[in-house]
Amino acid sequence: MILKVSLLFTMKSLLILVFSLLFTLAYSQSEDLAKNYFDQGEFEKAETIYAKLHRGSPANQGWLLGYTKTLTAQDKVEEAKESLKTYLANVGEYPNIQIELGYLHQQQKDTVAAKRFYQKAIAQVEARPGFAYSVGNSFQKYGLLDWAAETFETAQKVEPRSNNAIQLARIYGEQTRYIEMFENYMDLILENSSYFQILNRDFGQHITDDPKNEANQALRQVLLQRNQKEPKVIYNQILSWLFVQQGEYAKAFVQEKAIYQRLSSNSIDRFINLADVAKTKHINTSKQILEFAVEKAETQRDLLTANRQLLLIKQEQALPEDFEDLELAYRRFLNKVGKTADSFLVQRDLVEFLANQKNDLNAALLEIKQIASLQLYQPQLAELKLLEADLKVKQSQFNQALLLYTQVEKLLPNTNVAREAKFKVAKTSYYTGDFDWALTQLKVLKSSASQLTANDAMELSLLIKDNSLEDSTRVDLRQVAKADLLQFQNQPKQALQLLESVLNDYKSPSIIDDVLLRIAQLHIANADFEMAIPYLQQIVDDHKDEILADNANFLLGQLYMDELNQPDLAKSYFETIIFNHPDSIYFVDARHRYRRLRGDQIQ
Secondary structure (H helix, E strand, C coil): CHHHHHHHHHHHHHHHHHHHHHHHHHHHHHHHHHHHHHHCCCHHHHHHHHHHHHHHCCCCHHHHHHHHHHHHHCCCHHHHHHHHHHHHHHCCCCHHHHHHHHHHHHHCCCHHHHHHHHHHHHHHHHHCHHHHHHHHHHHHHCCCHHHHHHHHHHHHHHCCCCCCHHHHHHHHHHCCCHHHHHHHHHHHHHHCCCHHHHHHHHHCCCCCCCCCCHHHHHHHHHHHHHHHHCCCHHHHHHHHHHHHHCCCHHHHHHHHHHHHHHCCCCCCHHHHHHHHHHCCCCHHHHHHHHHHHHHHCCCHHHHHHHHHHHHHHHHHHCCHHHHHHHHHHHHHHHHHHCCCHHHHHHHHHHHHHHHHCCCCHHHHHHHHHHHHCCCCCHHHHHHHHHHHHHHHHHCCCHHHHHHHHHHHHHHCCCCHHHHHHHHHHHHHHHHCCCHHHHHHHHHHHCCCCCHHHHHHHHHHHHHHHHHHHCCCCCHHHHHHHHHHHHHHCCCHHHHHHHHHHHHHCCCCHHHHHHHHHHHHHHHHHCCCHHHHHHHHHHHHHHCCCCCCHHHHHHHHHHHHHHHCCCHHHHHHHHHHHHHHCCCCCCHHHHHHHHHHHHCCCCC
């Protein structure tokens, strides 16, 4: 008997649940249909459905507002007002509904009545600060920012612990009341300094790279005044952040030194990070920061990191007459820290300096031999073999290079390093004119997990295929491959001469855009920017449907933006990539640069 009653009770509950779900689903579908009619401008049909929903559930604010919105759209404002008044009288004097009613009066130019309803809503917030969020949002919905600000200010005054500071700060931002905006943000950050990592996205909506920008000046003023009254490390940290946004790295460095002196931690990580950001456009400031970091480094790890970055900057700035001193600086530092697996990156940097700048391949290979005798980690050993193989290619010792690349693949199978080694096998085969074997290697790499490797493999594969169809003897292709090898072997002048001869006497028309791009890149590497432009422009004009068109457009945009100070011209090339080459690997960078040139605030 008990089991039977229990089953009947369960069945009854299940039926109630099913009917409830069907009822809810029916109303949900009706509301969606009403919204659809409204969006399509069929207001009468929308009104019919909303009216039915509202009658069925008079307390539901969503259906009330949907109904009054359709009435207003048909100029039935008085009916809409009556519906809202009825709700306030029968259901409850909800402040957000007071605002809806006030806004209907405002639309009819009855500002006195509108103000009366708005003040009622704020009075309710004063009595119950918990209403602030819904009331403030209702005001913001209609662009009534002064009233929205007053709402949150009232809540803060009555209940200082109420969590309205972010909403209020954002409204101040929309009103360009930047001092008040940043004061509110600072109060929040003082409560919890980790908030800055979240809030700097909000800051980024107003802060630009222009120090004269009103928001930038307001933030600086707030921080300096607060720091003067009551010094705190967080103010220095935000000032440093601001100066970085403005590209004023020397000023950021001053703040970082103040932070370093105030904190008990002796970490130099912040200096190293700042130097890394600064080095692209302010290499001398980056150098000063790193010299300070080296001086303050207290651990072997910090000393290695800071000194390595400093040596790399000196290497970038070095002229041939500086090479001997720079090599000596490398060797002295390695003697100081010791040649171990921990100093591997510095040892590798020295090898690359000897090979690529001093052009002393024998000395570089001797250095590699010494490094290989150390107890290295497997990834380091693979990286060393990869570098040694590159040097063998530079010496035209191709068989030895291929052997080393293959060893790297076996050392770290299915890794990015292994894929890079496989690509270099293909590239070496290409250099030597073994195009079919190169294609076999490239076929695997075109689906590589690394987009850069896949793109490089695709470009080289297409170069070989396209120029094998038109010219079965592959004469032009062999010349271009030889020029690529000469460039890799630090012989740019010879590479340029060879490419120019192909341009004057080619047999395969599809090789032309490849040759033009290579000539342009050689001129860019030599800082002959004006010389590069005609070759890139020819690709854009005559080969706009070819695979290298996006490369040429991006390089032209980059040159006009970074080197030739012609932003309008630069913008046009980035725009071409955005609209005509959405699959390009340059798309994201092009869009970012385009927005900067257009004056957008980049977060």
